[in-house]
Amino acid sequence: MSEAIAYERVGDIAVLKAQNPPVNALGVDVRKGLLAGIERAEKDGAKAVLIYGEGKTYFAGADIREFGKPPQEPWLPGLCSRIEATPLIVVSAMHGTALGGGLEVALASHYRIAVPSAKMGLPEVNLGILPGAGGTQRLPRVAGTEAALEMITTGRHISAAEALEKGIIDRIEDGAPREIGLAYAQELLAQGAPRRAVGEMPAPEAVDFDAVYEATLKKGRGQLSPAVAVRAVQAAAEAESFEAGLKRERELFMELMDSDQRQGLIHAFFSERAVSKLPELDGVASRDVASMGVIGGGTMGAGIATAALLAGLPVVLIEMTDEAVTAARGRIEGNLKGALKRGKISQAQYDQLTGEALTVAMDYAALSQVDLVVEAVFEDMGVKREVFGKLDVHCKPGAVLATNTSYLDVDEIAAATSRPQDVIGLHFFSPAHVMKLLEVVVAEKTAPEVLATGFALGKRLKKVAVRSGICDGFIGNRIMNAYRKAAEYVVLDGASPYQVDKVVTGFGFPMGPFAMGDLAGLDINWAARKRRAPTRDPRERVPRFYEMLCEGGDFGQKTGKGFYIYEDGRRGGVPNPKVAELIAKDQEQQGVTPREFSDAEVLRRYMCAMVNEAAKVVGEGIARRPLDVDMVMLFGYGFPRFWGGPLKWADLQGLDGILADIRAYAAEDGFFWQPAPLLEQLVAEGRTFDSLNKGS
The missing domain is CATH 1.10.1040.50 (N-(1-d-carboxylethyl)-l-norvaline Dehydrogenase; domain 2)
Structure with a gap:
């Protein structure tokens, strides 16, 4: 057996355990191991097969290390067909995430059980392709055409509870995946449950696929993969057979694989992960940031404060008048009410953030203990230099002093202080609690650990942080x-x-x-x-x-x-x-x-x-x-x-x-x-x- 898949027998059940950390990605060794495991179970006289993942997850998807390389056999489409075709009953027990090829393996199984916290989805459209291992053919058969179209064209992750409601899984149980999976497989054998291949189920109902295609193309503003995926689901409903539908899915998958848009989306996928990895920060520790200050409570300042509060950082915000203090607090509370309405925070969290974590004051002395302060005042060099002169007086030694300027020279702003090594540009984009970009602008004298602190803050705020040098407008x-x-x-x-x-x-x-x-x-x-x-x-x-x-x-x-x-x-x-x-x-x-x-x-x-x-x-x-x-x-x-x-x-x-x-x-x-x-x-x-x- 492959080291990536462990094999054991528990009574009449062959247990295939994925052990390919950290996310049990479906690399070639895993695929070989699953195929060998199914074949061995058939030869061993087992009556059922349990597939589950060791560690924190079931199969979380494809192995990104194989992106852009020639595929190696067994290919996932053939593997899924082979799993589905076995005369044994196959049960998948899911925890963590079952995404992309992971969910396709589960759909090729005959029965599916998940822990309550499991997530699943088919996010391939976000990489410029579509589910190519039967996902567009099997998901509509268990979830219905409309639910499958929504999941596949958006790439949205769903909860175990929603998956159960849609018919994608059969049961939710608390417990370790091995134990709940074994118990379920034993129960199915005891009941004499039939082998239940999704590919043998009736074709899903047809809808107005042309209308869905046009709407999906419009919603995607020209992105092809979600709209092409609609045509693959259409094949599930209209093809002469399940095999013909799989063939059409594969044709459409290969069309997208050869597209410029797939190359663009793969580039975006890897670049998003590479952009914050700077060689100059290797071995450089960031300063601790346990609290933040914000200067200015307008739209930008309130947004920055909101982002910090949602990331668990207490905030001290400075405004100049009683009216401005009231307005700033109102903006932040409005932003947080939006998060409350969307279910991002609870009422108790809202009360804590607005009541305890947020301080709005008019005296710069209130900033004496913050670890990092962001200035978000009017885009005027004189105003900003005046603010930084005050920060120099009131902020503790070692505090990071950041400007949110969009265009101005950060070196000139830093020169207004006695500690230019602590000054950095942190250019947020409005609304700052929503937009993901953070330009981290390095001044001439910015200390390496201050730059590292800017990137660490970006990560904490769930921003995509990008290093920029100084010029008019930055990048x-x-x-x-x-x-x-x-x-x-x-x-x-x-x-x-x-x-x-x-x-x-x-x-x-x-x-x-x-x-x-x-x-x-x-x-x-x-x-x-x-x-x-x-x-x-x-x-x-x-x-x-x-x-x-x-x-x-x-x-x-x-x-x-x-x-x-x-x-x-x-x-x-x-x-x-x-x-x-x-x-x-x-x-x-x-x-x-x-x-x-x-x-x-x-x-x-x-x-x-x-x-x-x-x-x-x-x-x-x-x-x-x-x-x-x-x-x-x-x-x-x-x-x-x-x-x-x-x-x-x-x-x-x-x-x-x-x-x-x-x-x-x-x-x-x-x-x-x-x-x-x-x-x-x-x-x-x-x-x-x-x-x-x-x-x-």
Whole structure:
């Protein structure tokens, strides 16, 4: 027998125990062991087989170490068919998680029992594929077509109780999986229970699969795998036989395996795990953070405080007036009420967080014992330096002093203190208790253990933390400024803001740049534009319609008008007719003759600007690796996960073509479209951004 699967006989029952820590992943040794175990049980004269996992879980899914490598036999689809075909009764006893291939093995068993805490699901769509070992054929037969479609297209994990309700498992029992599984198998044998193969059950009911397909594609904003999975479930209902359904599932699975979107999603999967692993922090211990301070109780400060409270950190928040104190507490309580309503916390936890864990004060002296403080005040260098001067006076030695600035120079902020080694940038994204991205900005004198503390805090707050160097806008906002400029340029030259937004959302972003500007507040970017104006290069083209809109008092959703008009009770906005007039005025003043842009050209310019600036960010060392950029854009800016990030997208499109287009655009605007030296180097050497991630 394989070491990954242990075999023993208990009376008439052959027991197959998975022992492939840490999560009993279905690697080749496990698959070989299961196959050998079934064959041995048949030869031994056993009447039943029990399959369960040692340690903390049943089979938690595929072995990620095999991703991207040629599959080795036995393949999981054939193994599941072989398990199902045995004349013996097969029982799976589940605890921990039964995900992906793990749940497919359980569905190939004839009976299923689980402990109350078990979770299960088919999350393959999140990796750009679909369940390829019979999951799309067997799950609809036990759970029904609609329940199976929902589980498979969302990849959602469900509880044992929900699985029992849906008919996916037969029983829930407390106890060790071996013991409850043996007792169940013995009971089935004593009852003379029949072998019950899911593949021999009647086909599930058909639904309007075309409508489900279209709705799923729309909901996924262009992601293919959930919609293709609908067609696989359709085969379960409509194919001539179970075997024909399995064949169709395999065809669709292989189509997705060969898709660019699968490559993008696999890249995102591994990059999310790699992004916080920094060689410079090997062996560096973080400082203990048992309490946090927050300066400023506006939307951002309240969000940061909420995130810290939900992570179990007591918070001291500083505001300047009684009214501001009351407003800040109200925002935090509102955020926590949302968590209470969603079942994330209990009423008792809510009461403790708002009553004991949160302190809102007006005196900086209240921060004397906090271990880390985050400043989240107005984006003005003078204001921030004043705050850090006060923190220098009132915070204890060794406290980490963090700024949440979006653009400003962290070195200049740190210089306002006598301890610049304790200063770091922690750039949260609003709403901070919801958004997963945290840019950890390293200043010139930031101590290594302070950087380690920033990453440790990010992990505690369940954020995706990304290291950034210092430049105007750091990684994300610097890149966003470039592609937002590209969007403004195509509008100045003849496209409409609404065409741009439509094209960008069609690509997979949740919002286009103009709708996003309205949401964030056009005045925020307007202030940044005014700040940069004195140092702006005279060669830079400057569309004025944005400023004209702001000068008229239209700042987006907060004022009811921006690029769109927002009415109470209506979701989203409708185009603001005033915008076309301002664009026409701007074109006339700048001597621009507008022309038409195809949707494809709008998207290409938008994406090329994004990639080019991202390549500059990596080439300058602001981001250490291309994957750092990709994770910033995925988790902070809504870049569609199924493309993996802008630099993975660029690799998939071909860097030579992107560089050629940038050079062509440079003929009309040589200042904006200056090719990134790193992009030119990679094309010259025939390499990709991903080669840099791999250190080659």
